[in-house]
Amino acid sequence: MKWGRPYVLRTAELLPVLLDQVEAGVGSESVWRELWTMLCIEGETLVPGSLAALPRLVALARSETQALEMAGAIVRSAMTDDQGERMFVESPDAIAELRELVDQRLQTRPADYIWGFRTLLAIEGQFHWSAALGDFSDDFYEVACPHCSLNVTMAIGGYGYHSACRDWDAGDVDRRDLRPASVAELDGMGRWMHNLAVRDGQDRLAEGITYLMGCAECPRCASVFRIADEYAAANLPPLLSVRLARSKID
Ligand SMILES: [Zn+2]
Numbered sequence: 001m002k003w004g005r006p007y008v009l010r011t012a013e014l015l016p017v018l019l020d021q022v023e024a025g026v027g028s029e030s031v032w033r034e035l036w037t038m039l040c041i042e043g044e045t046l047v048p049g050s051l052a053a054l055p056r057l058v059a060l061a062r063s064e065t066q067a068l069e070m071a072g073a074i075v076r077s078a079m080t081d082d083q084g085e086r087m088f089v090e091s092p093d094a095i096a097e098l099r100e101l102v103d104q105r106l107q108t109r110p111a112d113y114i115w116g117f118r119t120l121l122a123i124e125g126q127f128h129w130s131a132a133l134g135d136f137s138d139d140f141y142e143v144a145c146p147h148c149s150l151n152v153t154m155a156i157g158g159y160g161y162h163s164a165c166r167d168w169d170a171g172d173v174d175r176r177d178l179r180p181a182s183v184a185e186l187d188g189m190g191r192w193m194h195n196l197a198v199r200d201g202q203d204r205l206a207e208g209i210t211y212l213m214g215c216a217e218c219p220r221c222a223s224v225f226r227i228a229d230e231y232a233a234a235n236l237p238p239l240l241s242v243r244l245a246r247s248k249i250d
């Protein structure tokens with residue numbers, strides 16, 4: 001995203017002042033609100049100055065929950081905004097500390113558990129899961145069938161555990177039961193995510209992951225595919241997709 005020069009100048013001038021204030025412990029709620037507005041517009045978009053502020057926010061995050069949440073939001077945004085590599089190169093120590101702090105918080109089983117879970121996924125480089133993973137209370141995921149290209153809707157959670165063809169009038173039709181992976185079958189990130197959820201007593205999340213890492217049947221052509229493979233391939237950020245495509249050609 002391109003930012004206008006007046007906005008960049010305002011951020012460059014104001015950001016250090018606001019960070020000084022919160023570091024000195026004189027940051028009122030309005031100062032934090034101003035920082036949120038400046039650094040994490042709508043919580044999703046990376047702005048100029050966000051990455052430079054990250055080490056200071058992480059240092060504050062040891063004692064200030066708002067700083068922890070803000071640092072997490074910046075990391076998640078950076079991973080979907082093709083700034084991820086830059087962030088790891090410029091601030092490896094801050095990222096490592098943030099990882100530790102978020103992991104510690106998850107072990108306290110906070111009400112907003114999925115927030116920290118998604119932040120850890122971003123730090124692990126799992127862009128698509130970080131951006132899209134829900135808590136499986138009423139999640140839907142959509143992928144194209146790799147064989148017939150039908151858009152298949154997957155329900156995982158309160159609406160059931162099925163693949164279906166979504167009809168805007170009739171709802172999800174031609175439902176087929178999903179086939180969850182067994183815990184023994186989980187590997188790679190699936191195993192990592194499941195282990196983390198189990199460690200922290202997040203039963204619904206752990207169960208949902210077994211479905212997400214399992215297989216679905218296409219309601220039209222009846223082919224069976226791994227949901228995670230198709231979902232990951234369809235949701236990589238543009239730059240990484242190009243790089244992966246090139247490495248396949250090479
Ligand atoms: Zn199909």
